[in-house]
Amino acid sequence: xxxxxQPNARDQALNWFVRINSGDASAADRxxxxxxxxxxxxxxxxxxxxAGLWADLGRIPDPRPVPRAxxxxxxxxxxxxxxxxxxxxxxxxxxxxxxxxxxxxIWTGTGELRTVTLEDGTRVDLDAGSALSLAFSASVxxxxxxxxxxxxxVARDPARPFRVVAGPGRSIALGTQFVVHxxxxxxxxxxxxxxxxxxxPGAGGMAEARVTAGEQVSYGPAGLGAVRKADGxxxxxxxxxxxxxxxxxxRQVVAELGRYRSGTVAMTDGALAELRVSGIFDVSDxxxxxxxxxxxxxxxxxxxxxxxxxxxxx
Numbered sequence: 001x002x003x004x005x006q007p008n009a010r011d012q013a014l015n016w017f018v019r020i021n022s023g024d025a026s027a028a029d030r031x032x033x034x035x036x037x038x039x040x041x042x043x044x045x046x047x048x049x050x051a052g053l054w055a056d057l058g059r060i061p062d063p064r065p066v067p068r069a070x071x072x073x074x075x076x077x078x079x080x081x082x083x084x085x086x087x088x089x090x091x092x093x094x095x096x097x098x099x100x101x102x103x104x105x106i107w108t109g110t111g112e113l114r115t116v117t118l119e120d121g122t123r124v125d126l127d128a129g130s131a132l133s134l135a136f137s138a139s140v141x142x143x144x145x146x147x148x149x150x151x152x153x154v155a156r157d158p159a160r161p162f163r164v165v166a167g168p169g170r171s172i173a174l175g176t177q178f179v180v181h182x183x184x185x186x187x188x189x190x191x192x193x194x195x196x197x198x199x200x201p202g203a204g205g206m207a208e209a210r211v212t213a214g215e216q217v218s219y220g221p222a223g224l225g226a227v228r229k230a231d232g233x234x235x236x237x238x239x240x241x242x243x244x245x246x247x248x249x250x251r252q253v254v255a256e257l258g259r260y261r262s263g264t265v266a267m268t269d270g271a272l273a274e275l276r277v278s279g280i281f282d283v284s285d286x287x288x289x290x291x292x293x294x295x296x297x298x299x300x301x302x303x304x305x306x307x308x309x310x311x312x313x314x
Contacts, residue, residue, distance in 0.1 A: 012036065013047060015233070019231075103133070105134045106132040106134070107130065108127070108128055108129060108148070109128070110128060110129060111128050111262075113125070118141075120157055120160070122155045123152075125151040125153075125239060127238050128259040129258070130145070130149055130259075131147045142163045143162075143164050144164075145164055145182055148259060151177070151239070153176060154176050156176075161173070169198060172196065172197045172198075172199075174194060176193045178190060179191075179192065179235050183252050184252050185221065186220030190230045191211045191215055191230075192213060192235065197210055198224070200223060202223030207223060210227075215228065215230055241283050242280055242283065243260075243281045245277050245279055248278070249275065250274070250275040250277055250297070251273035253277045253293070254290075254311070257290065264307065264308050265310075266308070267311045267312075268312045269313050272311055272312075290309070290311075300312050
């Protein structure tokens with residue numbers, strides 16, 4: 001599932017695959033795509049490889065449920081179905097567990113997408129298995145992304161900056177729209193409109209970066225990374241029922257799929273977690289995605305129960 005193309009060509013293949021299959025591609029887009037395919041035989045091979053990971057290339061129905069009223073339970077603490085303890089499996093590394101939202105203000109469940117409008121008029125699109133905590137005051141609007149991923153369309157308020165805290169870093173909106181994504185061990189901020197100021201701790205203290213539309217940056221244990229190009233359709237593909245991964249470790253991919261699948265996915269070998277994955281998956285059936293992974297990586301799926309799946313070396 002890893003790709004042999006140079007990074008620029010690999011990026012192009014992923015971007016084209018999402019764009020052409022988004023349902024929004026124009027005739028002009030398709031003409032440019034055909035020219036891109038003809039320019040290099042490797043382009044066609046890479047598109048075919050991606051197609052093998054995604055059985056249904058048509059548009060799928062909007063997976064978001066009908067909005068409903070929510071009442072907090074037990075002082076904003078909830079116990080949700082979907083997390084199973086992994087016990088008695090010596091050496092097993094659990095990649096999904098208890099769901100988010102136990103102490104958060106806004107959350108989504110397994111496979112649930114949700115759109116909310118905050119008190120200041122900011123719109124938030126929440127991915128599945130995500131959670132937010134709010135801390136608005138007279139001087140600042142602060143949101144903590146406790147888990148998962150969210151697209152923020154920020155309402156203008158010059159007197160109160162809009163800040164998103166995720167892990168050890170923070171993002172301050174300088175415009176209107178951006179995505180913040182908490183992976184298992186890092187955070188990615190991708191900007192679709194205007195700009196965002198991102199700050200995260202590094203070896204010499206806090207490092208800062210200005211990220212503009214069409215760019216993204218990640219931070220984590222290694223500090224703040226370099227700003228690089230991003231495709232808006234790729235970064236928001238989850239809103240259309242697809243997850244896009246480019247050269248991501250298997251542990252991150254399985255954790256992301258776990259937000260769309262009830263139960264726990266675990267690994268018996270930590271080395272498996274570092275295998276690299278690139279591909280596009282339909283979130284309507286995460287088990288199909290797991291099957292695709294086993295066909296292209298030295299991984300075997302063992303289903304102990306419907307809600308407990310273990311990945312082992314093939």
